[in-house]
Amino acid sequence: MAGKDTLVRVRDLSVRFVSRDATVHAVNGVDLDLAAGEVLCILGESGSGKSVTMRALMKLLPKKAVVTGGILVDGRDVQAMHENELQEFRGSTVAMVFQEPMTALDPVFTVGKQISETVRRHEGVSQAAGMARALELFELVQIPSAKRRLDAYPHELSGGLRQRAMIAVALACRPKLLLADEPTTALDATVQIQILLLLRQLQQELGMGVVFVTHDLGVAGEIADRVAVMYAGRVVEEGPVTALMRGPLHPYAKGLLGATVHSGMRGKRLTTIPGAPPSLEALPNACSFAPRCVEAEPACLAAVPAPRSPIPGRTARCIHVPDNVAG
Numbered sequence: 595m596a597g598k599d600t601l602v603r604v605r606d607l608s609v610r611f612v613s614r615d616a617t618v619h620a621v622n623g624v625d626l627d628l629a630a631g632e633v634l635c636i637l638g639e640s641g642s643g644k645s646v647t648m649r650a651l652m653k654l655l656p657k658k659a660v661v662t663g664g665i666l667v668d669g670r671d672v673q674a675m676h677e678n679e680l681q682e683f684r685g686s687t688v689a690m691v692f693q694e695p696m697t698a699l700d701p702v703f704t705v706g707k708q709i710s711e712t713v714r715r716h717e718g719v720s721q722a723a724g725m726a727r728a729l730e731l732f733e734l735v736q737i738p739s740a741k742r743r744l745d746a747y748p749h750e751l752s753g754g755l756r757q758r759a760m761i762a763v764a765l766a767c768r769p770k771l772l773l774a775d776e777p778t779t780a781l782d783a784t785v786q787i788q789i790l791l792l793l794r795q796l797q798q799e800l801g802m803g804v805v806f807v808t809h810d811l812g813v814a815g816e817i818a819d820r821v822a823v824m825y826a827g828r829v830v831e832e833g834p835v836t837a838l839m840r841g842p843l844h845p846y847a848k849g850l851l852g853a854t855v856h857s858g859m860r861g862k863r864l865t866t867i868p869g870a871p872p873s874l875e876a877l878p879n880a881c882s883f884a885p886r887c888v889e890a891e892p893a894c895l896a897a898v899p900a901p902r903s904p905i906p907g908r909t910a911r912c913i914h915v916p917d918n919v920a921g
């Protein structure tokens with residue numbers, strides 16, 4: 595049963611991309627829960643299904659994607675929404691920030707105009723009220739000389755300020771859920787930490803839920819309350835960030851943590867475990883990590899491991915993890 599303050603509830607989500615030549619099984623039976631005001635990081639290496647999972651939350655996948663399973667956001671069935679309902683839902687209930695701000699910002703309009711138009715579209719307010727809200731948002735995301743910068747075009751802002759402007763656009767209609775797809779990856783380290791701190795502060799002030807996709811364990815440690823570690827389209831471990839970083843349960847998470855800790859936390863690509871993930875076109879009916887796992891044994895190849903929960907609030911899909919929690 596979904597709790598009273600459940601903001602996101604995903605059950606058995608699968609996403610396939612079908613083409614004439616092949617079927618890519620990008621996401622395979624993902625369960626996720628997010629409480630209002632909580633930050634969940636989806637962590638994993640390239641191609642593990644992080645972005646596809648996140649985009650499914652706002653039905654932002656190409657038409658050819660075959661999506662099955664249940665997605666409830668703020669109690670609404672996302673899969674069942676039609677285009678006009680989605681337009682209202684995107685922005686006012688859920689908004690997204692991207693790695694590349696120019697994905698969200700239009701180069702031919704000033705940033706102030708873009709924010710005020712977004713507000714006007716959703717809330718039907720006057721031009722002056724839209725602009726006043728834009729200024730309020732620029733101040734909220736701590737853009738210095740906010741009034742002057744509202745008249746800037748996106749290319750006139752530095753990378754960090756552009757990122758802040760994009761966050762302001764995303765927050766324009768006070769979303770309950772913010773989706774962030776590697777929004778700091780392209781920035782240099784000091785700007786990256788400033789944007790992470792800003793997001794954390796905004797999330798707390800506004801009480802928003804955040805789903806944050808990253809390949810960077812250091813970033814997850816900085817911003818997350820809970821982490822879901824994805825591998826080959828499955829969540830292989832899920833739990834509170836501090837517990838997971840102190841003592842990961844799944845061998846893949848152990849490998850990531852070992853690799854990252856030894857070489858410094860932030861900015862490290864999660865690719866230091868020997869071997870490569872399986873092809874998403876031919877996933878085995880087995881533990882997908884077994885070929886790279888130091889703990890693998892024949893039983894790992896018998897079936898896809900079910901989630902086990904040795905500690906309340908934590909799960910891992912590994913047969914070596916005990917399953918002690920009743921219910």
Ligand SMILES: Nc1ncnc2c1ncn2[C@@H]1O[C@H](COP(=O)(O)OP(=O)(O)OP(=O)(O)O)[C@@H](O)[C@H]1O
Binds near residue numbers: 618639646809
């Ligand atoms: N539109 C699409 N058509 C076909 N395959 C796709 C499409 N979008 C994603 N995929 C495939 O789905 C898989 C998961 O992609 P996804 O973008 O979710 O990975 P990711 O974990 O976010 O990786 P990255 O960190 O590189 O963005 C990949 O194999 C990708 O090639």
